[in-house]
Amino acid sequence: xxxxxxxxxxxxxxxxxxxxxxxxxxxxxxxxxxxxxxxxxxxxxxxxxxxxxxxxxxxxxxxxxxxxxxxxxxxxxxxxxxx
Amino acid sequence: xxxxxxxxxxxxxxxxxxxxxxxxxxxxxxxxxxxxxxxxxxxxxxxxxxxxxxxxxxxxxxxxxxxxxxxxxxxxxxxxxxx
Amino acid sequence: xxxxxxxxxxxxxxxxxxxxxxxxxxxxxxxxxxxxxxxxxxxxxxxxxxxxxxxxxxxxxxxxxxxxxxxxxxxxxxxxxxxxxxxxxxxxxxxxxxxxxxxxxxxxxxxxxxxxxxxxxxxxxxxxxxxxxxxxxxxxxxxxxxxxxx
Amino acid sequence: xxxxxxxxxxxxxxxxxxxxxxxxxxxxxxxxxxxxxxxxxxxxxxxxxxxxxxxxxxxxxxxxxxxxxxxxxxxxxxxxxxxxxxxxxxxxxxxxxxxxxxxxxxxxxxxxxxxxxxxxxxxxxxxxxxxxxxxxxxxxxxxxxxxxxx
Numbered sequence: 001x002x003x004x005x006x007x008x009x010x011x012x013x014x015x016x017x018x019x020x021x022x023x024x025x026x027x028x029x030x031x032x033x034x035x036x037x038x039x040x041x042x043x044x045x046x047x048x049x050x051x052x053x054x055x056x057x058x059x060x061x062x063x064x065x066x067x068x069x070x071x072x073x074x075x076x077x078x079x080x081x082x083x
Numbered sequence: 084x085x086x087x088x089x090x091x092x093x094x095x096x097x098x099x100x101x102x103x104x105x106x107x108x109x110x111x112x113x114x115x116x117x118x119x120x121x122x123x124x125x126x127x128x129x130x131x132x133x134x135x136x137x138x139x140x141x142x143x144x145x146x147x148x149x150x151x152x153x154x155x156x157x158x159x160x161x162x163x164x165x166x
Numbered sequence: 167x168x169x170x171x172x173x174x175x176x177x178x179x180x181x182x183x184x185x186x187x188x189x190x191x192x193x194x195x196x197x198x199x200x201x202x203x204x205x206x207x208x209x210x211x212x213x214x215x216x217x218x219x220x221x222x223x224x225x226x227x228x229x230x231x232x233x234x235x236x237x238x239x240x241x242x243x244x245x246x247x248x249x250x251x252x253x254x255x256x257x258x259x260x261x262x263x264x265x266x267x268x269x270x271x272x273x274x275x276x277x278x279x280x281x282x283x284x285x286x287x288x289x290x291x292x293x294x295x296x297x298x299x300x301x302x303x304x305x306x307x308x309x310x311x312x313x314x315x316x
Numbered sequence: 317x318x319x320x321x322x323x324x325x326x327x328x329x330x331x332x333x334x335x336x337x338x339x340x341x342x343x344x345x346x347x348x349x350x351x352x353x354x355x356x357x358x359x360x361x362x363x364x365x366x367x368x369x370x371x372x373x374x375x376x377x378x379x380x381x382x383x384x385x386x387x388x389x390x391x392x393x394x395x396x397x398x399x400x401x402x403x404x405x406x407x408x409x410x411x412x413x414x415x416x417x418x419x420x421x422x423x424x425x426x427x428x429x430x431x432x433x434x435x436x437x438x439x440x441x442x443x444x445x446x447x448x449x450x451x452x453x454x455x456x457x458x459x460x461x462x463x464x465x466x
Contacts, residue, residue: 007363007435008446056433059368069375075365075433079449082362082434083349083405083425089266090213091296139283141216147208158283159217162299165284166199166214166255166275180330183348187401192352195345198333203344239352251337265456268347268422275414306415 001068003032005046006077009053012046024066029055030064031073047076054079084151086115088129089160092136095129105151112138113147115157130159137162167238168227170220174246177253186260188237191239193264197257203250205257212245212254215283219243222224222282224304230259230273241274243284273310317388318377320370324396327403336388336410343414345421347407353400357438363393365433369393372432380409380423384423387466392426394432421458430457 002042004017008062030050037047047053050064056075068074087100109118113133119128130136133147139158140149151157179198186194201210227239238260244253257274261267271280286297320337329348336344351360377389388410394403407424411417436447 004365006365006433007437010363048438056368059365059371061372061431075368077365077433078435078446080430080433081436081447081449082364082432083429083453087215089215089283090287139215139218142215142221144222144281158218160215160283161285161296163280163283164286164297164299165214165282166279179333179352187350187403190353190355191350194348194350195421197414198343198346198348199414200337200344202412203340205340225333251335262352264347264425268418268425271345272418275418292320 001071002073003036004073004075004077006075010051013042015075026065027069028064029057029062029066029074029076032068033064033076034038065083084154085156086119087156087158087160089158092129092160096125110150110152111147112145112149112151112157112159115151116147116159135161144151168224168231169238169240170223170227170241170286171240171242172214172216172219172223172245173242174244177242177256179253179256182242182256182258184240186240186258189237189249190262191237191260193261193267194260195264195267196259197255197271197275198223198253199255199275201248201250201252201254205206207250207288208291209247209249209289211247211287211289212243213285213287214243214245219283223278225275226277226281229277230270233273234261234270235263236261236266237269239270241276241278243278243282245284276303276306276310279303318381319388319392320373320377320391320422321390322364322366322369322373322395323392324409327392327394327406329403329406332390332392332406332408336408337354339342339387339439341387342412343417344408345414345417346409347405347421347425348403349405349425350402351398351402351404356401356440359397359399359439360404361397361439362393362436363435363437364393367427369433369463373428376424376427376431379427380420383423384409384411384420385413386411386416386420389420389424391428393428394433397432410418426453426456426460429453454457 036043057071140154223241240258242256259267260268335431373391390408409417409420
């Protein structure tokens with residue numbers, strides 16, 4: 001699974017994407033975020049306030065309770081501010 | 084007083100403007116129209132249905148009951164269709 | 167900044183738009199009406215009331231700048247004969263924020279349709295006819311008056 | 317005809333507009349957002365989610381063509397660094413009649429603000445900060461959803 005980061009999530013983590021091996025317990029976006037936050041450092045900083053995060057699974061916008069099982073691409077980012 | 088005609092009013096009358104001498108009884112736009120219509124020909128044709136006419140007195144849009152006393156310019160025309 | 171321009175020249179969309187884009191403008195909304203090519207019209211001719219037309223457009227634009235927070239309001243209207251696909255009218259609004267620009271743009275074109283002395287004549291082949299006023303235009307314009315009365 | 321274009325190139329307003337003016341189009345509405353020059357911003361940088369951004373814009377445009385009678389819907393969004401006064405986004409709608417073009421144009425920009433993955437970063441002097449999402453944008457977009465539910 002590829003994980004993509006955008007905007008200040010990307011900046012705090014210092015990575016635009018990565019493809020970590022996930023433990024079995026990680027089945028939802030929220031669990032993925034908690035697992036990544038536990039790495040500390042920039043991850044802890046980026047994911048300190050999950051309510052400020054949005055996500056997409058295989059390029060579909062989803063709530064943080066959405067499943068990541070079988071997903072090929074998960075993106076985590078702040079609320080959008082385009083236009 | 085100058086009288087201006089636009090669109091099909093102008094076409095039916097065959098004139099874009101004229102400055103006739105008005106009789107004393109003509110004090111409103113409606114009376115002006117009735118007096119002009121009585122000339123017959125293109126005037127009668129142009130003014131056959133007063134409800135299809137609009138007017139401006141000194142370049143201000145007015146109802147047909149508006150006064151023309153002291154006016155320098157009266158325009159008679161169909162409802163507008165610009166844009 | 168209000169700009170009113172009534173002329174037989176083709177409408178310069180890019181030039182008119184760049185005129186309003188300077189300063190601290192954040193939002194530009196525009197509406198352009200074109201001669202429709204689909205109903206057999208060969209030539210559309212626009213007649214106006216010189217002087218009174220410009221004054222009416224100026225009044226409409228001025229009312230918009232009082233009602234919304236605008237940095238610019240432009241109304242450009244072509245007159246004389248034109249062909250299908252050509253631009254008849256262009257209204258542009260510029261504002262710090264989009265809602266003002268969008269609402270004022272709709273207002274300008276709705277009011278222009280009923281409050282400015284222009285008359286359209288369509289020619290199809292050898293037959294010419296004056297376009298009739300549409301009830302839907304009066305309705306669209308009165309929508310804004312109802313708002314005014316609130 | 318839907319056109320979606322996301323690119324670091326300056327937005328070609330005239331080119332994009334003339335693309336939609338052909339055929340039997342009678343009404344063209346557009347909205348353009350620009351980098352505001354008034355609040356000390358030196359550089360505005362737009363980040364996006366390649367692939368997902370284009371797909372989101374396509375969905376928004378497609379929904380508009382289902383909801384209004386449109387002949388064209390164009391969304392052009394610039395990404396990367398830009399300067400005050402430069403165009404960030406341009407939406408254009410073309411229709412036989414003005415109400416469809418105007419309403420669909422407002423819809424496209426309102427929905428784009430909340431439903432397409434773009435992120436703005438402003439730089440003032442040496443300080444850069446990510447722009448926060450605005451509640452008023454969510455409100456503006458939800459206005460259309462309330463309409464959908466009717």
